[in-house]
Amino acid sequence: xxxxxxxxxxxxxxxxxxxxxxxxxxxxxxxxxxxxxxxxxxxxxxxxxxxxxxxxxxxxxxxxxxxxxxxxxxxxxxxxxxxxxxxxxxxxxxxxxxxxxxxxxxxxxxxxxxxxxxxxxxxxxxxxxxxxxxxxxxxxxxxxxxxxxxxxxxxxxxxxxxxxxxxxxxxxxxxxxxx
Amino acid sequence: xxxxxxxxxxxxxxxxxxxxxxxxxxxxxxxxxxxxxxxxxxxxxxxxxxxxxxxxxxxxxxxxxxxxxxxxxxxxxxxxxxxxxxxxxxxxxxxxxxxxxxxxxxxxxxxxxxxxxxxxxxxxxxxxxxxxxxxxxxxxxxxxxxxxxxxxxxxxxxxxxxxxxxxxxxxxxxxxxxxxxxxxxxxxxxxxxxxxxxxxxxxxxxxxxxxxxxxxxxxxxxxxxxxxxxxxxxxxxxxxxxxxxxxxxxxxxxxxxxxxxxxxxxxxxxxxxxxxxxxxxxxxxxxxxxxxxxxxxxxxxxxxxxxxxxxxxxxxxxxxxxxxxxxxxxxxxxxxxxxxxxxxxxxxxxxxxxxxxxxxxxxxxxxxxxxxxxxxxxxxxxxxxxxxxxxxxxxxxxxxxxxxxxxxxxxxxxxxxxxxxxxxxxxxxxxxxxxxxxxxxxxxxxxxxxxxxxxxxxxxxxxxxxxxxxxxxxxxxxxxxxx
Ligand code: SF4
Numbered sequence: 001x002x003x004x005x006x007x008x009x010x011x012x013x014x015x016x017x018x019x020x021x022x023x024x025x026x027x028x029x030x031x032x033x034x035x036x037x038x039x040x041x042x043x044x045x046x047x048x049x050x051x052x053x054x055x056x057x058x059x060x061x062x063x064x065x066x067x068x069x070x071x072x073x074x075x076x077x078x079x080x081x082x083x084x085x086x087x088x089x090x091x092x093x094x095x096x097x098x099x100x101x102x103x104x105x106x107x108x109x110x111x112x113x114x115x116x117x118x119x120x121x122x123x124x125x126x127x128x129x130x131x132x133x134x135x136x137x138x139x140x141x142x143x144x145x146x147x148x149x150x151x152x153x154x155x156x157x158x159x160x161x162x163x164x165x166x167x168x169x170x171x172x173x174x175x176x177x178x179x
Numbered sequence: 180x181x182x183x184x185x186x187x188x189x190x191x192x193x194x195x196x197x198x199x200x201x202x203x204x205x206x207x208x209x210x211x212x213x214x215x216x217x218x219x220x221x222x223x224x225x226x227x228x229x230x231x232x233x234x235x236x237x238x239x240x241x242x243x244x245x246x247x248x249x250x251x252x253x254x255x256x257x258x259x260x261x262x263x264x265x266x267x268x269x270x271x272x273x274x275x276x277x278x279x280x281x282x283x284x285x286x287x288x289x290x291x292x293x294x295x296x297x298x299x300x301x302x303x304x305x306x307x308x309x310x311x312x313x314x315x316x317x318x319x320x321x322x323x324x325x326x327x328x329x330x331x332x333x334x335x336x337x338x339x340x341x342x343x344x345x346x347x348x349x350x351x352x353x354x355x356x357x358x359x360x361x362x363x364x365x366x367x368x369x370x371x372x373x374x375x376x377x378x379x380x381x382x383x384x385x386x387x388x389x390x391x392x393x394x395x396x397x398x399x400x401x402x403x404x405x406x407x408x409x410x411x412x413x414x415x416x417x418x419x420x421x422x423x424x425x426x427x428x429x430x431x432x433x434x435x436x437x438x439x440x441x442x443x444x445x446x447x448x449x450x451x452x453x454x455x456x457x458x459x460x461x462x463x464x465x466x467x468x469x470x471x472x473x474x475x476x477x478x479x480x481x482x483x484x485x486x487x488x489x490x491x492x493x494x495x496x497x498x499x500x501x502x503x504x505x506x507x508x509x510x511x512x513x514x515x516x517x518x519x520x521x522x523x524x525x526x527x528x529x530x531x532x533x534x535x536x537x538x539x540x541x542x543x544x545x546x547x548x549x550x551x552x553x554x555x556x557x558x559x560x561x562x563x564x565x566x567x568x569x570x571x572x573x574x575x576x577x578x579x580x581x582x583x584x585x586x587x588x589x590x591x592x593x594x595x596x597x598x599x600x601x602x603x604x605x606x607x608x609x610x611x612x613x614x615x616x617x618x619x620x621x622x623x624x625x626x627x628x629x630x631x632x633x634x635x636x637x638x639x640x641x642x643x644x645x646x647x648x649x650x651x652x653x654x655x656x657x658x659x660x661x662x
Contacts, residue, residue, distance in 0.1 A: 013224075015247060015248050017246070017248075017249020017252065018249065019249065020250055020349075020350055021249075021350055023298065024336075027336075030321055030329075033321070038316065042197060042198065043197075043198060043298065043299070043317060044197065044198075044315070045313075045617065046312070047193075047194065047195065047197065062226070065223070093226055095232075096226065099227070104227025104231065105225070105227065108227060108230070109455050113448055113569070116452050116454045116471065118455060121456065121459060123458035125223070125458055126459075127225075149351055150351070179351070
């Protein structure tokens, strides 16, 4: 590829730790900017993804917006990558799958300590929550996964460099961890 | 920007709010003449953490809860750890354990403040609030202001290096265990960190100067921007000094007078309540004494710098005095948060310097044990403000009940009020432009909301949801009336 790679990123039901780990490439961000052009991402003000080479998804699916954003990314990105435990398996947020969604909402908004005006928020501006939290591969096709909670900064570098060089990304042992 | 017509008028949506930690969404309701009817910041994420940690052993909690937030995982790790210390009956840690945790915390606050100011907010301040949207990001800052951009990256890196040295990973490492820590630093780690100090201290002082000068550069507008008046809540130590890791609660009123002081944070529920509103998953905390209407307050750097009588480290104290003199006492302008934030960053750098000279951080008395309790409360000043973790366990040591009040939640009313102020000034009755909408986001960014501790953005709102897998099999359905 001679042109810059166009890269979009987003966080669904994740904690942003995967994005932070990407930023942990520190000053390499400057050299990355030579080969990458950022599209939608929490660090830019572009609100919709368009026509990208790579899309990085952090987090699983917990509401209807996540689904829309995920589908938009799939449509617009040639390569879609599940980044981190939450995107790959649902991660910690999927612990709520052991309970009914209703029970979780009641615990926080009806039974919480010191709660006034107890009610389950239900305004039309709020998302419809999925009954369970899902990994993203259940809904769209995923091309690669970067494991880790979060994946180390160098794993992001390897992914981007490999794609730029038109080769398969290769995660050495040190870059491949699951915690 | 999405504009649609509702029965009530025109609906403008900013979704997602960008360059904040996490996702949020703003809706503005306007009439046909673009007169503002309503402005709201919706926090639309729901995780149900308080429920799903029920039944889990308390030892797990400090590791699990940090996954609430990848920007300030250390704050959640430590707030939970402090609560768990109480569960195991340890009121005072060993000097090594306490100092290792503090060092970790200062590293966390330093990196988060650097990230927030340089990576996320500086594009607005350097290029202008209504500048080209494609320029408003850290990469463009690095191109046009290489010194400032690099400085931000290097400061954040130093904070992350501390976290990694102590907890093994830059994000979601583990160090705190019930009653202490699981290791201390070794000499080579300490020396590597120490070697960076002169540079970090110099850059931290520059950061204060940059944030101050940017603020003063258009002072009339910056002071008016999103202006609201509130009281302030945060921890101070027993002498009234700025305190980030452990102290008692002080509340100052709008005029800057002390309203309540040295409140025991273990009794937070005696003076803080939370209101639920139908349009946000984030609750609205308020002071019980003053009630829902008047009792809301602000937390975070601005609250802490306003609240304390002094800062224990000399450079940050000097910077604080300048800040307070300039504001004639209490500062209310949301954009003053950035200046206050950089003063705290400098304080963290100085505290790190002190701790890295302290032999205790190399010690090996790590853990204490005490008499088990069934309830524990941990309160800490996270980068964005006071953070409360509260757990009850059963006889088996399994979590029975949890209550978390995250920092950003406590700025909920303030952020909404500032959004409304800015919308009044830049949207009301005017043509709606992308730049005008960014003005609203600038106000939100001032608070440095960690919407990640509480969020996910929403797009169009179907009233019925059906989720299919890619082979067309139905995975999930949900309807509004389901709740
Ligand atoms: S995988 Fe880990 S770091 Fe990434 S979003 Fe999930 S909890 Fe956060």
